[in-house]
Amino acid sequence: MALLEVENLRVEFPTRRGSLLALDDVSFQIEEGEVLGVVGESGAGKSLTGAAIIGLLEPPGRVTAGEIKLEDRRIDNLSYEEMRKIRGEKIGAIFQDPLTSLNPLYTIGRQLIETIRVHMDLTQEEAKGRAIDLLGEVGIPAAERRIDSYPHEFSGGMRQRVVIALALCANPRLIIADEPTTALDVSIQAQIIALIKKLCREHKTAVMLITHDMGVIAETADRVAVMYAGRIAEVGPVRRVVKQPKHPYTVGLMGAIPMVGHDVERLTQIDGAMPRLTEIPRGCSFNPRCPKVFARCREERPELMHAGRNAEAACWQFDKEGRRG
Amino acid sequence: MTAYILQRVFQAVAVMIVVAFVSFLLFNFVGDPVDNMVGQEASFEDREAMRDSLGLNDPFIVQFGRFLGNAVQGEFGISYRLQRPVAALISERMPATLELVGASAILSILLGIPLGVYTGIKRYAMSSRTILTLSLIGVSLPTFVIGILLIYVFSVNLGWLPSFGRGQVTQLGWWSTGFLTVSGWKAIIMPSVTLALFQMTLILRLVRSEMLEVMRTDYIKFARARGLPDRMINFGHAFKNTLVPVITIIGLNVGSLIAFSIITETVFQWPGMGFLFIQAVGFADIPVMAAYLVLVAAIFVTINLFVDILYFVVDPRLRVERTVSAGGGE
Ligand SMILES: Nc1ncnc2c1ncn2[C@@H]1O[C@H](COP(=O)(O)OP(=O)(O)O)[C@@H](O)[C@H]1O
Ligand SMILES: [Mg+2]
Numbered sequence: 001m002a003l004l005e006v007e008n009l010r011v012e013f014p015t016r017r018g019s020l021l022a023l024d025d026v027s028f029q030i031e032e033g034e035v036l037g038v039v040g041e042s043g044a045g046k047s048l049t050g051a052a053i054i055g056l057l058e059p060p061g062r063v064t065a066g067e068i069k070l071e072d073r074r075i076d077n078l079s080y081e082e083m084r085k086i087r088g089e090k091i092g093a094i095f096q097d098p099l100t101s102l103n104p105l106y107t108i109g110r111q112l113i114e115t116i117r118v119h120m121d122l123t124q125e126e127a128k129g130r131a132i133d134l135l136g137e138v139g140i141p142a143a144e145r146r147i148d149s150y151p152h153e154f155s156g157g158m159r160q161r162v163v164i165a166l167a168l169c170a171n172p173r174l175i176i177a178d179e180p181t182t183a184l185d186v187s188i189q190a191q192i193i194a195l196i197k198k199l200c201r202e203h204k205t206a207v208m209l210i211t212h213d214m215g216v217i218a219e220t221a222d223r224v225a226v227m228y229a230g231r232i233a234e235v236g237p238v239r240r241v242v243k244q245p246k247h248p249y250t251v252g253l254m255g256a257i258p259m260v261g262h263d264v265e266r267l268t269q270i271d272g273a274m275p276r277l278t279e280i281p282r283g284c285s286f287n288p289r290c291p292k293v294f295a296r297c298r299e300e301r302p303e304l305m306h307a308g309r310n311a312e313a314a315c316w317q318f319d320k321e322g323r324r325g
Numbered sequence: 326m327t328a329y330i331l332q333r334v335f336q337a338v339a340v341m342i343v344v345a346f347v348s349f350l351l352f353n354f355v356g357d358p359v360d361n362m363v364g365q366e367a368s369f370e371d372r373e374a375m376r377d378s379l380g381l382n383d384p385f386i387v388q389f390g391r392f393l394g395n396a397v398q399g400e401f402g403i404s405y406r407l408q409r410p411v412a413a414l415i416s417e418r419m420p421a422t423l424e425l426v427g428a429s430a431i432l433s434i435l436l437g438i439p440l441g442v443y444t445g446i447k448r449y450a451m452s453s454r455t456i457l458t459l460s461l462i463g464v465s466l467p468t469f470v471i472g473i474l475l476i477y478v479f480s481v482n483l484g485w486l487p488s489f490g491r492g493q494v495t496q497l498g499w500w501s502t503g504f505l506t507v508s509g510w511k512a513i514i515m516p517s518v519t520l521a522l523f524q525m526t527l528i529l530r531l532v533r534s535e536m537l538e539v540m541r542t543d544y545i546k547f548a549r550a551r552g553l554p555d556r557m558i559n560f561g562h563a564f565k566n567t568l569v570p571v572i573t574i575i576g577l578n579v580g581s582l583i584a585f586s587i588i589t590e591t592v593f594q595w596p597g598m599g600f601l602f603i604q605a606v607g608f609a610d611i612p613v614m615a616a617y618l619v620l621v622a623a624i625f626v627t628i629n630l631f632v633d634i635l636y637f638v639v640d641p642r643l644r645v646e647r648t649v650s651a652g653g654g655e
Contacts, residue, residue, distance in 0.1 A: 056549055088552025095550070100543035103562050104642055114561075115551045150641040166551055 001072055002029035003206050004053070004174055009066035009076075011045075011052055011230075020277045022048050022061065023230045027304065030174065033204045035197070037221030037238065039214055039253070041274050044227040046210045050176040052076070053208070054091050055083040071173070089119045092167030092205075094196075096179040098160035102151035108135075108162050109147035112169060119170035134165040138195060157188035164196060171203060178210045193220055214253060218242050226250045229274055229285040232304060234313040246313040248290045284316070292317060333633050337626045342393075344622040348615035349392045401616035406608040411616045415598060419620075420500045421491055422590070422597030426582045428517040433525035433582075434575060440525075441532025446559055448537065456529075463526035468585060472519040472592035479515060487512050489594035516593040520586060524578045531574050535567035542566075568639045576632035580625045 011023035023045045030036045038046050051057045053068055055078070068076040075086060087093070095101050103111060112131035116122060122130065128147070135143035138161040151159055160180065167175055177196060181189035197220050200207050209221055217224055217238065224241045226234045226249065234247040245251045252270035272289040275281060281288055287297040296316050307318035376382050380391065395401065401411035440460075444453040480488035492508030494501040503509025539545060540563055548558045587599035594600065598617055605613035636643050 054550060056546070084549075084552050084554065086552070087550055093547070093550035095543060095547055097543055101547040103544045103548070103566070105565050105640060106562075114553065114557065118551075118553055118557075152642050163547070166547075169551070 003032045003034075003071060004030040004208075005067070005069040005072075006049070006053070007067045007069070009049070009052060009068065010064050011048055011057065011061055012064045013061045015060075021230065021280075022277055023052065025303070026066070026227075026230075026232055028225050028232060028235055030206050030208060032173070033200070033206055034223065035200065035207045035209055035221045037217035037224040038208060038210045038227060039212060039217050039224060040227035040233075041212060043274060043276075045230040046212075046227055047178050048230075049227070050093070050178050050208060050210055053176060054087050054093055055080075056087075085119075088115060088167075088172065089170045090173050092169075092172040092175045094160075094163055094167050094175060094177040094180045097183040098156055098163050099183065101163050102159060102166075104151055107148050107150055108154075112147070112162075112166060115166055115169040130169075131165075134168060135162070137199065138162070138165045138168075140165075156184055157192065160184060160188075160192050161195065164192075164199065168199065168203070168205075172205060174206045174208065175200065176208045176210070179212070180209075181213075181216070182211070189216075196220075214242075226253065229280055230277065231285065231314060233286065233315075234307075234311070235304065236311045240310045244308075244311075246307040246311045246318065247286075247315050248292050248317075249286050250313070284314070329637075330634060333630055337630050340626050341619075341623060345393055345396055345619055346389065348618040349389050351615050351618070352392070352611050396619055401619075402612040404605070404610055404613050406605065406610040406613070411612045414601060414613065415616055415620065416499060417501075418596060418598045418601045420502060421595060422583070422586055422599060424503060425513065425516055425520065425589070425595060425597060426579065426586055428513055429521040429524065429582050429586075430575075430579050432517055432521040433528055433578065436521075437525040437528025438532055438571070441529040442536055442559070442564055444529070445533040445536025445540070445563075457533075460526045460529050463522045464530075468519060468523060468588050469592050471522060472515070472589060475515045475519060476592075485511075486515055488515075491596060516589050516595050519592070520582060520589045523585070524582060528571070528574060528578065532567060532571055535570055536563060539563045539566045565639070569636055572632055572635050572639065576628045579628055583621055583624060 006029070007027050009023055009026040010021070013020040013022055026045070026049060028036065038049065040046055048057070048061070051061075052063055053075075055075070057063070063076050066076070067074055070086065070090060075083065078086070102108065109128065109131055112134065113124065113127045116127040116130050117124070120127070120130075132143045132147055135147060140146050140158060140161055146154075151162070154162065164180075175196070180196065181192050184192060193216055196207065196209070199205070209217065211217060221238045223236065224234075224238050225232050226241070226247065228249050234241065234245070234250045236246075241250060242254060245254045249270065270289055275285060275288075281298075283296070283298040283300055284290070284293075284302055287293045290297065294316070300316070302314045302316050302319070304312045304314045305318050307313040307315065373382075380388060383391075399412045401415075403409065404411050404414055407414060440456055444456050447453045476488045479486045487508070490512060491503045492510070492512035493506040494503050494509060495505040503513055545558060545563055548562050553562075583599075586595075586597065587603060589595065590597045590599040591603050598620070601613060602617045604610070605617070
């Protein structure tokens with residue numbers, strides 16, 4: 001049984017001119033303790049997937065189909081209050097910008113202690129002890145003293161460590177890290193990624209690591225899901241995806257990662273740009289940019305299908321029966 | 326922090342000197358006080374004698390120095406109209422104004438803040454929309470119209486509340502209060518509601534828009550993602566972050582209540598400083614006008630000073646930046 005199962009998830013934004021389909025038929029799983037990398041261009045739907053899982057889609061966005069199961073229990077239809085208890089306690093989250101993730105008016109200690117006490121039955125003193133331990137664990141030096149500091153008294157990298165400590169407060173089973181290093185200095189990015197990786201290994205916490213940095217994924221993740229225009233284009237173990245990408249979009253992405261730290265978004269390896277939600281073409285949404293496009297791609301939308309050992313890709317190339325072109 | 330406060334105090338004193346100078350100019354260039362004190366038929370010699378005795382023929386600087394010295398001691402001379410010391414007139418009227426302004430300030434804050442928070446959190450609720458629409462009336466109707474409407478309904482038609490005066494007041498030392506009698510309480514209802522309405526609307530709308538702004542920030546999203554209960558997020562995290570602008574507006578609010586109280590006091594014949602001031606204007610009673618100006622400025626400046634200090638208490642970021650710059654670093 002997987003820790004998290006997302007099945008046929010669909011997220012829509014109702015607008016005056018019809019509904020925007022932002023996520024369509026997204027399915028994937030995360031095992032206990034596993035690091036799943038989620039990669040794709042900006043606007044592919046990575047953050048929305050994370051937000052849907054923790055039940056914090058911004059209205060009017062909402063889940064209109066599919067299921068999300070955590071430890072075999074459906075969580076997509078829970079009440080706000082039930083879901084609130086899962087946030088932080090079962091699923092932690094880390095966002096992109098550590099500079100703005102912390103409340104500027106409270107000491108980090110206060111923010112840690114309130115989070116700990118919301119989820120665990122501890123006294124103020126016990127919670128403070130735990131907060132100091134957590135700060136030590138994420139590598140804040142002199143934690144007993146620094147616990148009374150305000151966020152602005154820390155550097156960006158240190159703040160992101162505090163954010164990680166906050167996400168770990170109640171020892172969640174899964175952490176959703178949405179571009180946790182994008183806003184940081186390049187020199188600090190590797191440290192933060194290494195820290196997340198180490199902590200999650202130690203606590204056996206699974207991670208959904210959202211990024212558009214294929215280098216980070218290659219180094220950190222166990223498996224990768226590649227997203228394109230609100231769908232999953234390909235899923236598989238990281239080594240296989242890097243060495244033998246199946247989906248033409250992934251092939252393009254991989255051809256475009258000469259080095260660690262390089263930004264997928266700025267690459268021009270694949271001609272054209274990802275379509276906007278209102279302009280998604282008929283058939284496969286990648287077809288106008290695809291070097292291997294054939295007639296069927298312009299007509300029918302492919303589902304994820306078996307594409308060789310350890311490989312699933314949403315591409316008609318791999319459809320045994322109907323292969324043409 | 327001490328350095329910052331000292332700097333603020335210094336600024337406050339500078340502002341007060343400028344205001345004193347303006348009110349001193351009033352003395353010298355608006356009307357001729359002697360005209361007001363002697364009759365039309367007084368001879369030129371009589372007038373000159375009077376000018377000499379009032380010190381009006383001394384050099385400008387000497388006169389300003391004397392004015393400042395007196396002002397510091399609360400001496401503003403004799404009212405032309407009432408022929409009594411201005412200081413005594415003002416101190417008789419001040420409690421009425423301060424009680425009215427105090428009641429209005431409390432009313433506007435106690436209603437404005439919770440309504441602002443509520444409409445900020447329950448953004449799409451019908452109740453919020455209703456409150457906002459009603460509050461628009463508060464900003465768009467002039468104070469005197471509201472006052473007159475209230476008088477028409479509650480005094481003329483229903484006869485529940487008095488249309489003028491403070492009711493029966495009780496003397497506590499030099500302070501006269503209306504809060505110890507039923508008639509005093511009845512009398513202050515309409516004037517304070519009239520005065521508070523506009524300010525309450527401003528506070529409500531400011532708190533609401535600040536709340537909406539704060540609710541969109543990353544740290545509120547992150548607080549949700551940490552699983553904090555709504556109550557903690559709304560009041561502990563969101564509301565506290567609206568406090569700096571809200572304190573600013575409340576400071577300004579108390580200041581403008583004093584200014585607007587002139588109109589309210591006139592409408593309700595409230596025996597306060599504003600009413601005294603309006604009567605003084607009609608008579609070109611310069612000493613009273615000058616004293617009122619200086620006093621109101623002093624109140625404004627004090628409130629501002631207080632607000633600046635409150636920022637420190639609320640926002641830790643200011644504490645650090647200021648001590649750094651005050652310590653001469655960076
Ligand atoms: N509030 C919203 N209203 C309408 N569309 C939205 C909203 N939020 C996100 N989207 C759309 O959903 C798509 C996916 O966004 P997102 O998940 O943030 O992408 P990313 O992969 O960069 O994290 C984007 O095309 C974006 O335009
Ligand atoms: Mg994103």
